[in-house]
Amino acid sequence: MGKGLLPDTHELAASAARSLAIGQCDVAVVVGARLNCEEEIQLRKPYLGLVGDAKKVLELINKEIKDDPFCLGKNHPWVEAISKKVKDNVSRMEAQLSKDVVPFNFMTPMRIIRDAILEAGSPAPVLVSEGANTMDVGRAVLVQTEPRTRLDAGTWGTMGVGLGYCIAAAVASPDRLVVAVEGDSGFTFSAIEVENSSTDQHWYGISCPVVVIVFNNGGVYGGDRRNPEEITGPHKDDPAPTSFVPGAAYHTLIGAFGRQRLYSWDA
Numbered sequence: 001m002g003k004g005l006l007p008d009t010h011e012l013a014a015s016a017a018r019s020l021a022i023g024q025c026d027v028a029v030v031v032g033a034r035l036n037c038e039e040e041i042q043l044r045k046p047y048l049g050l051v052g053d054a055k056k057v058l059e060l061i062n063k064e065i066k067d068d069p070f071c072l073g074k075n076h077p078w079v080e081a082i083s084k085k086v087k088d089n090v091s092r093m094e095a096q097l098s099k100d101v102v103p104f105n106f107m108t109p110m111r112i113i114r115d116a117i118l119e120a121g122s123p124a125p126v127l128v129s130e131g132a133n134t135m136d137v138g139r140a141v142l143v144q145t146e147p148r149t150r151l152d153a154g155t156w157g158t159m160g161v162g163l164g165y166c167i168a169a170a171v172a173s174p175d176r177l178v179v180a181v182e183g184d185s186g187f188t189f190s191a192i193e194v195e196n197s198s199t200d201q202h203w204y205g206i207s208c209p210v211v212v213i214v215f216n217n218g219g220v221y222g223g224d225r226r227n228p229e230e231i232t233g234p235h236k237d238d239p240a241p242t243s244f245v246p247g248a249a250y251h252t253l254i255g256a257f258g259r260q261r262l263y264s265w266d267a
Contacts, residue, residue, distance in 0.1 A: 002032070002033075002147075003015065003139075003144040003150045004124070004144030004145060004146050004147045004148070004149050004150060005147040007144070007145040007146070008143045008144050008145065009143065009145060011083075012079075013086075014082050014086060016085070016086040016089045016090050016093075016140075017082050017085035017086045017089060020081065020082055020085050021082050024078060024081075030046075031054050031057075031058065032054050038051045093140065093141070097110070097111040097114075097141065098111075106133060106134070106137045106215070106217075107137070107141070109213075109215070110137055110138060110141040110142065111141070113142065113179075113181060113213060114141055114142050114143055117142065117143070117179060118143060118145075120177055122145075122146065123146065123173075123175055123176045124144070124145050124146040124149045124176070125149065125176055125177035125178065125179050126149050126150075126151065126169040126173055126176050126177070126178045126179070127142060127144070127149060127150050127151070127179055127181065128150075128151045128152070128162050128165045128166050128169060128178065128179065128180040128181070128182075128210075129142075129150075129151075129152040129153070129162070129180070129181045129182065130152060130153040130157075130158075130159060130160075130161055130162040130182055130183065130186035130187075131153075131159075131182055131183020131184075131185060131186035131187075131215065132157065132183055132185065132186075133183065133215075133217070134181060134182065134183035134186070134215045134217075135152050135153055135157070135181075135183065135186070138152075138181050139152070142181065149176070151165040151169060153186065159185065159186045159189045160186070160189030160190040161190070162180050162182050162186055162187065162190065163180070163187075163190045163191070163193035163194060163196075163212075164190060164193060165180075166178050166180050166193075166210040166212070167193065167196055167210075169210075170209070170210055177211065178209075178210040178211070179210070179211045179213070180210060180211065180212045180213065181213050181215070182212060182213065182214050182215065183214075183215050183217070184214055184215060184216050184217060184218070184244055184248065184250070185244065187212070187214045187250070188244075191250070191253070194212060194254055194257060195257050212254075214250050216247070216248060216250065218244050218246060
């Protein structure tokens, strides 16, 4: 959830090499995350737990180290290794993103969405995401340039939060575009909430228009995940529990709510 605090485009952003950066660091300073709560600190038992307002605590830390500031420099081997890993990983991903694959895979529409969001400029849109592959790939591809502009299902991948997040984001930040990039499984957990985010609805006097994009890929992790015996056995005609209706026209469903538009891509 800290994506954008340091823009993904910043030369020191290491999200593309986070395993290397975290795995070889001497100290990890975790600020503003769930484990910063007093109860979690007592449970997790970090080397040092500081309970307080994040801004005030960081101001005190900066004051303590002002005479001996922490700075490795761009030429430090650890920093150079991370920078190289970031460039390598980004290059490999860009090679996949550059291909126009039809029917769509995950990468082609993600590139289109990423470029459109970047073109929106500042204030950057609030990006909402939930799902399995859709959310995971989106975390790697979709670029955050400003803080507090990403809301997703989080650590446990809780399904059904996306549309509620959209409404809350639109109410809290009426000056920002809200874009939801949803897996079809995650979306259908709370799809009817689009009625409450329709351009014709008003929450606390605020219109809540959002752009909702659904990756219509047949359900959780690609839909039919049965083993070979189940596919050829006596129940071969039964769908897997994770299978969704192929080609479900989610955009037609949303048409019932008037001017609200939803974009659904087969992936």
